[in-house]
Amino acid sequence: MKRSTTNRITTVTLNAAIDKTYYVPALDKGKVTRAEKVLSTAGGKGLNVARVLRQLGHAEVTATGFASGYNGQFITNRVKEAGIRSEFIEATGESRLCLNFIDGRDGSSTEVLEPGPTVSGEQIALFRDKLARLSAESSLVVFSGSLPGGMAADAYAELIALSRAAGADVFLDTSGEALVRGIAAKPTFIKPNEDELAALLPEGGSSDLRESLQKLMGQGLPIVVATLGAQGAVAGVDGRLYRIRIPKLQVVNTVGSGDSFVAGYAFAHVRGEAPADCLRYAAATGSANALTQTTGDVNLSDVHKLLSDISVEEWL
Ligand SMILES: Nc1ncnc2c1ncn2[C@@H]1O[C@H](COP(=O)(O)OP(=O)(O)OP(=O)(O)O)[C@@H](O)[C@H]1O
Ligand SMILES: [Mg+2]
Structure with missing residues (x-):
């Protein structure tokens, strides 16, 4: 692993979004509904990682990717307010809105996600140049989320x-074809959830998690973590297998727990912590996110409290 003088972490969000949550008394198809409360946050998985890194106390965080139009302006303003360096490239059109309607009757959530702008060859070339520059001044680059239209x-x-x-170390957290093709470049770290893991291996993978982890490590991936929601996670790091168990929690909102897990792992990894400690810190950060209402949001006190309740054992 590279030991550079800088400890900057750059997160990449190629399809940044405004996440809007509408709290409505009742959501009925074909009827008018008045929202009681609306929350807007800068979204996209890489931005969740960046925000949580700052909350963990990591000082030097840069966010890059594409952000466009008025929505892009909102996103970059929020990024800066969070103490993150904003280095987005402007694409044509408007960054997408991701709408989430919370029904007051049962708390159920109904989402509508815009596709977001298609990026041009010229904009991709500009992004490549920027990424090369940012990577040279970062110890780690984290790629998260889906690819925008226009990118192969x-x-x-x-x-x-x-x-x-x-010269940067690289983490990748994405899904589907982008993940299957992305792992060909052998990122240092991947973190599929159960669905993503199944899609990653031929014929939906093996029902045996050990075998799946071993297979992926065998492909030259040094750190493979399969996160299992409330069941914690299993991991393969540098040829060894680990089981991570988490306590039963009163969860509020688990969306973004995977991104928070990635942020926790990155935080410990760039500090040169041992694999078991990186895994413990990651799981504590992922679980801390589940205790807050907002996506990609942790309280440091929750993270610290959870650390002692999480078990990380070598899986022999
Ligand atoms: N219900 C839960 N209770 C406690 N911890 C949780 C719960 N759900 C998730 N976590 C924590 O967050 C980690 C990642 O969760 P999960 O496997 O759901 O990620 P994910 O599906 O990639 O999430 P996302 O992509 O929405 O960020 C888990 O390993 C665990 O530490
Ligand atoms: Mg995820």
Whole structure:
């Protein structure tokens, strides 16, 4: 692992969004509903990682990707307010809105997600140049989330190679084809959840988690963590297998717990912590996110309290 003088972490969000949550008394199809409360946050998985890194106390965090139009302006303003350096490229059109309607009757959530703008070849070229520059001044680059229209399915593999060549270590957290193609570039860390893990291996993978982890490590991936929601996680790090167990919690909102897990792992990893300690810190951060209402939001006191309740054992 690279030991650079800088400890900057750059997160990449290629399809940044405004997450809007509408709290409505009742959501009925074909009827008018008046919202009681609306919350707007800068969203996209990489931005969740960036925000949580700052909350954990990591000082030097940069966020990059594409942010467009008025919505892009809102996103970059929020990023700066969170103490994150904003280095987004403007694409044509408007960054997407992701709407979530919370029904007051049962708390159920109904989402409507915009596709977001398609990026041009010229904008991608500008982004590549920026990423090379940011990677050279970062110890770690974290790629998260889906690819925008206009980018090829193997885009992550190319961007990972670019960041590596500039001297940064690389994490990748995405799904589907972007993940399958992205792992060809052998990112240092991947964190599929159960669905993503199944999609990653031929024929939906093996029902045996050990075998799945071993197979992926065998492909030259040094750190593979399969997160299992309330069941914690299992991991393969540098040839060894680990089981991570978490306490039963009164959860409020688990959306973004995976992103928070990634942030926790990154935080410990750039500080040179041992794998078991990185895993414990990651799980505490992921679980702390589940205790707050907002997506990608942790209280440091929750993280510290959870650390002693999480068990990390070598899985022999
Ligand atoms: N119900 C829960 N109770 C306690 N901890 C949880 C719960 N759900 C998630 N976590 C914590 O967060 C980690 C990641 O969760 P999960 O496997 O759901 O990620 P994910 O599906 O990638 O989430 P997302 O992509 O929405 O951020 C878990 O390993 C665990 O530490
Ligand atoms: Mg996830």
